[in-house]
Amino acid sequence: MNQTIKIQALTLALVLVSGCQKNEISEQNTAQQPTTSSQKEQVLVKDVKKAVEINKQKTTNAFSNNGEKITFDAPNLVKGTEVFNHAMQERGIATGAIYLTLKENSLPIELSSQYTLKKMTNKNYRYIADKNTDLLKVQNAFKQNANVDVVEIKIDYSPIKEVM
Structure with a gap:
């Protein structure tokens, strides 16, 4: 019985000591972080507002290039613009070349x-x-011509780091 009391006292002492250590650790963590939860919320709201503004400034444009959806984040599609082909899931660069296939052999x-x-x-x-030169304007002008069958903007899908 005496041994049981000693074990219970030792267990109680260990629990109390470990409880004090956890309290001290949590007090140290709060002392290191002077910002309150409302300050954290304000910072998060500011971060979200900045992200929204950045996304508003980015203009994502899309066009069809021989049936494939191509998007780019620029005001105009010019030679050297980075594009994304959704069908291939690949990034590429507009080369500045446009290929035409005519319906007849003679050039109008x-x-x-x-x-x-x-x-x-x-x-x-x-x-x-x-x-x-805005490649989309030229592509649309070619498409409007009745003698043109297919219009395709050439995109280079080589690894972008090697091209640049």
Whole structure:
């Protein structure tokens, strides 16, 4: 019986000592963090507002390139713009080249007078845009021509780090 009392007293002492140590640790943690929960909430709200503003400033544009959805985060699609192909799940870079496939073998005068096109094969031509030319505007102009069958902006899918 005497031994049981000693074990109970020892257990009680251990519990009390461990309880004090946990309290001291939690007091030290709160002393190191002077910000209150309301201050933390304010910081979180500010972070969320900044993220929303950044996302508002980013303009994600999309277009169809021969049936594949392509998106980019820039005001205009110009040579060197990084794009994302959703069908392939790959990033790439717009090269500045646009390829046309005509319905007939002859190049229409309205295209040859307005654009410098290089003949690739019988019905296929290539247009190389200047550095600041909006490729989407040119692509849409080609698509509106009744003699044009397919228009495709060339995207380079080589690893971007190697291209840059």
